[in-house]
Amino acid sequence: MPAANSRSLTHKSDALVIGAGPAGTSAAILLAQSGWRVSIVEQHPYPREKVCGGCIAAGNFSLLDELGVGDAVRQRAGAELTHVGWMRADTTLIANMPPCTDSRDRFGRALGRDVLDELLMERAAAAGVRVVQPAKVRKVSGWPGNFTCEAESASLPGSRTPRKSVNISASLVIDAHGSWERPPQFDVAGEQRDLHRAAQRDSDLFAFKSTFEGAALKPGLLPVLALDGGYGGIVVGNEGFTTVALCMRRDKLRELRIRSRGLAAAVV
Secondary structure: OOOOOEEEEEEEEEEEEOOHHHHHHHHHHHHHOOOHHHEEOOOOOOOOOOOOEEEHHHHHHHHHHOOHHHHHHHHHHHOOOOOEEEOOOOOOEEOOOOOOOOOOOOOOOOOOOHHHHHHHHHHHHHOOOEEEOOEEEEEEEOOOOEEEEEEEOOOOOOOOOEEEEEEEEEEEEEEEEEEEOOEEEEEEEEEEEEOOOOOOOOEEEEEEEEEEEOOOOOOOEEEEEEEOOOOEEEEEEEEHHHEEEEEEEEEHHHHHHHHHHOOOOOOO
């Protein structure tokens, strides 16, 4: 029995998209622009941060233009990335970044995912996509041409809006949530699918990032960091913020934590 403070909504769509990152919103926008009725379900309220360096390659701007957000991204992004660096310990090498010759944008740029994701979501809504956010998909059942999605819409922090159960019927389902997220239960054509991710391995990469104001890195330079058991990058993006994004093998990170117990992360 549903809780007393909840209510139920039912939607019909041609396509349901689970997850509103760049892949999910891009698919939703393109389908909506082709006349499809599209619903998109995203569990996080926006804007939100993501563990991502934020770099956008020059060749991607043609797609952003097709999606209708190219100029907005250009206005908000950091300087063109005209140089690439390689850094390891005390050694630094810097070279010119090869320009893209078949696009109006010759170089890539950096933009925080908090800004990019929100721009894409706003564009999706403007294109007619029904946005259900924040909400979590609990179950998808049915078969191609006749899917049913069960979702639960959460209240925003501080809001008195009651929690809602949302049922969405769709001919097509696009599963675009992150691979690190626990997926919804799929029961397609009577066959339940176990899509839970595999157990963690020592070789798995653990990703993390930090963002700074007032850093000395020159805009337009993209240093790549070479680490024992990992790699990373530094870039100046929108509003002058400098992002340091890193990936490291879990076993190497564990060794560092044991060897450097009690030290601050910046010292390690």
